[in-house]
Amino acid sequence: MLGLVIAPLAIASLFGYIVLKTEPTWFKNFNNKYRIKEDLQLVGVLGSFFHHYVIQSLITKQFSLWYEFELNATNPNVMNTIAIKYPKSIKGKNFKIDGENSFIVENITYKDFYESILRMSYILKNEFGIEKGDVVSLYFMNKPLFLIIWFSLWNLGAIPAFLNYNLTSNPLIHCIKVVKSKIVLIDDECLNNFNKTKQQIENELPNVLLKIINEENMLEKVNNKINEQFREINSIRDLNVKYWDPAVLVFTSGTTGLPKSAVNSWRKIYMATHLFPKAMHFSSISNIYTAMPLYHGTASILGVLPALIVKGTISIGHKFSLSSYWTQIKICKCNTIQYVGEVCRYLVDSSITLNENECYGKIQLAYGNGLRPDIWMKLKERFGIKAIGEFYSSSEAPFATTCYEYNGIGIGAIRNNGYLADKILSLQYKLVKMDPNDETIIYRNPNTGLCEVPGINEKGEMIMRILNPKNIKATFPGYVNDDIATYSKIIRDVFKKGDAWVRSDDLMRIDELGCIYFVDRMGDTYRWKSENVSTTEVENQILEFNKEIKNCVIVGAKVDNHEGRAGYALIQTQNDNKDIENNLNKLNEILKELYETSIKHLPHFARPVFITFQNISFSDSHKISKKIFRDPILPCGKNGLLKVYYLDGSKKTYSPLDDNIYARITNGDIRL
Template sequence: MVPVPLVAAGAAAGAAYLNARFSLAHDLLFFRISGGTLFNLFRAKRADRINFFYVLEEYALDKATAGKPLILFEGKSYTYAETYDTALRYGAWFRERHGVREGDIVALDYQNSDTFVFLWFALWSIGAKPAFINYNLQGAALTHCLRASTAKLAIVDPRVADGVTEDVRAELPNMNFLVFTPDVEAEAQSQEPVRYPDAVRSESEYINMAILIYTSGTTGMPKPAIVSWAKVRMAATMSAMGTASGPNDIMYTCMPLYHSAAACLAFCSALYIGATASIGRKFSTKTFWKEVRETKATVIQYVGETCRYLTVAPPEIDPVTGENLDKKHCVRVAMGNGLRPDVWDKFKDRFGIDTIFEFYAATEGAAGLWNRSRNSFGKGVIGRFGLLSGALSGIRSTLVRVDDETELPLRDPKTGLCQRVKPGEPGEFIVRLPAEDIRQAFQGYFGNQSATNSKIMRDVFKKGDAWFRSGDVMKWDSDGRIYFSDRIGDTFRWKSENVSTAEVSQALGLHPAVQEANVYGVELPNHDGRAGCVAIVLDAAEANPQLMTNLAQHAKEKLPRYAVPLFLRLLKEVGAQITGTNKQQKHVLRQQSVDPAKVEGDNLFWLKDGSYVPFGPKDWAALQQGAVKL
């Protein structure tokens, strides 16, 4: 007879092998997230409790959780019961003082704060819908977003009220702008809390709008995306289960609440599981870890280049003991999107982060991907599937070849249909939509049917089918791992080859002197295509010739010849060209090109004789005259 311990050891080894071979743990996570979301949606719809306000109410009225902290913000703490009470007071104030009714849209132009959350849930408590406005916007962009919301009332944070100029007000004569000063806040707080009947919060479908959240607007005006109740619940479920979080966890985010990442994937996730949300007003490398330590956060959120900026920032030293505080925290998992492969291990190792939960999603997107990773096998992966979940996902989503000239999915000249790529090949990520009722999976952009239609493809693999275009190029390998390649429009052609800006940035980021690399293609006089340029931040006092030569050699070793950047623009500090969610912007950099008169005093270099050497007005003139051929 075989001893029991040997049988157990053999079974454990066998289970470990099967899990590694077929990624069964990722299958389990996939079905838990998908199944959990569907079950909760079904239960909420049957009870007419689709509105997420009811999640707050349930915890606030339960004696076991009513006194538990829900919000931590700048040294203040608010329990579930206190948050619920304030939401009811503000909701009554909205309804009785300002005539807001169910279905109305109210714009919130607000920085991260406890008040942001109170106003948001107050609107949900009376069946109204918030439109989250990027508080950094001014002028025409702000006017556009407010007008697109169709709101008649805008609540403005006193900290950003200067942005609501007389010109903005004049462009929107039918909108009431109310700056939420301490006096106005006191008025709302003094309102008696009213829990209005369920009828005012009734929702016929889980695909109805919960929030309006705007796209980043990096290449044009921001568009208001309809975020449905289903998407709020999916995001909350995905984050909670993906980070294996429970009621005792504290989730920290200083990403902007006007974006779906912080609002849905962080705050709503903490609320969904009865945990605590620690909120920072805005991102700063000087306050990030301080707030994480002070609130004893166990889960942190990042977006875009957040982890890069944290990794290149100088360490914080205890002024009394001289101790390095990098690993003095309670964080067990970091969740977010945009953690690049060249930063992945540096970030984990420096700050002692055990688990990364990287996900891929878009505010208006029709599907999401995720990757929970504790080792290097998942480094840089934005989505990962096991045997079963991969098969199911392959039915609903896929990658298709893209036409290099039109930047549209490539169609077979004989059939007119699109072509799936092979494993390892780049292709645009697309998601199947119900052809007869697209709104069930993709609610589109509010009041902008043409923009909505631009994201939908018909007759993709058969006559009459419908698919959502993500606009993102990815690679899907034979192990079920999905890698982000580039954003369509960012990829450029040089010497008849496609150059992925993301892949070049990653390669350059591996150089020890590079703190940040933002790669883009620039049009040059008398040249076809776009030449590679990198806006770069170096960890050096000056760009000395030896470093420039070493950097050029590094690029040549790591990249194909056609992908090596021909130009280098030296930036003075990290984060010079980013969105409010720490995502790199390329639009302005592309427009400025490498014209020394347009680069705002930044030093330019170009690749010559095996090194990056200064590039000035005379060199630019030579390019314009056709005297130089690259």
């Protein structure tokens, strides 16, 4: 039976290899439409899945990624390869003065990394008392020691929980408490911030051990080859472990304001380290630079792990720095960069920085999530980047989509697989049609009671299949110790009776080629003039056609005596609104340009009715949290002092809004 499957695949692979090498004209035309080339390159993934689901899941029961890392680290052909590069700032040096000489690159081979892990494992077990099954929280900045501790915990069979080192007070206590952490390991570099909450933690969680890690002293111990090593016995490490058990715990923001701990299971980790690298074309020569915080899954699960499993190199920036970004990439000799959120906009909008020109054309791939369509090609062109790898996932999602764009097909998409891959992957996730009268509700056919797939370019919510509806947590472990939040994302009886899917709360659309595009968070739409308005689409239009605007947030504002919500834009200019504070002519010029953009490029129902100027802050992952801007108060904010402007058709601009004008709007004298 297995031969019946392998033989056709082998023939297809051989045929594909010949075609890929020769690329005749007919194939180029055919591939532009169906992207078979991408499908053929994914054939090798089938072998990995066979190993995972048959050998690993049914025979060895060794789900931990520790074993694959260990094989690489002890392989004579790999052990002397550089696993980690770390551009470390030299004390006493100033980048503005010393440039690249202000850094020293620490190179750690697979062999040295592995041996340091074994020595750290000895310390964690014998000095800190960490055992299999313990949850250990890490309050750490980006550095090799973070990775050494992480993999040591895997060796011991313990569970690492990655804490945001910016957290203090109740959110930090909540994160430690919700995962039932036994011990918190604190980077001495984060001590000042941690100490703000230390006494509160000791009072509320007296049984949690707090251990401050002095980096210099600890590295001396783990790098000293005469110190003892420890490797846990396999049978102890694997005891009672299921593939849906947590490999890593990371935190995602919750609607209550308190973070939720998302379970990243061994199954999900396996996907991230086998399917994702294939989709992104990683190999042993990949040297990936990331300055994203390692406590986020983007950098840790989709950065560190794929690099190490393909026997490549991960280069870790201590934290994101626009001025030294390209310098760090140059001295680490990276060929791949990882982005998230607005980082790409920072790079594109900046003036030329040191070593930028030296890196031009040397980056084969920039990958991450949240790259805006208007920045996509600018990023490639300015820095000579060969391909963009955009993905869509979340901390808790059981699956991810990928877009590898190198030829113009799929610009701005979150998925652009080939025709065959689309058909296979659509078994894992689909778009589901929304109620035409309320885009927050999934549509069900009144005759069948089942859901439907939206049409081409029709918006729908992304949902992901639960493989076994009777065992939800095998596919979707959800959130730690929060079954209410976990099961609230499950929808049943979707396309057939008895099935179950995970809701993403994100609206997407699919085009004629099968490419999927992100449209909006479901909470980021509002209804005006009997139409649903996508805040993201409006923001993209404003940013594309108004070059003096740096950031823009669109929300819906409740207007007395009006149905729905009117568009309300928060605008930040390129120099953070300083140019308009005392310059009435400049202010009027920008208001006029925004009016013209709204009229020319947006349908009447999507035009921002109100505008105010406000500097917009970003989260530590370079994303805008729209929650803090929702439900604005008209006419002049909560304190009555906010300057707001309204869409004034009579003057063909945005004019100042005051109590009198707002009263005329609410009673119908001025029509919106």
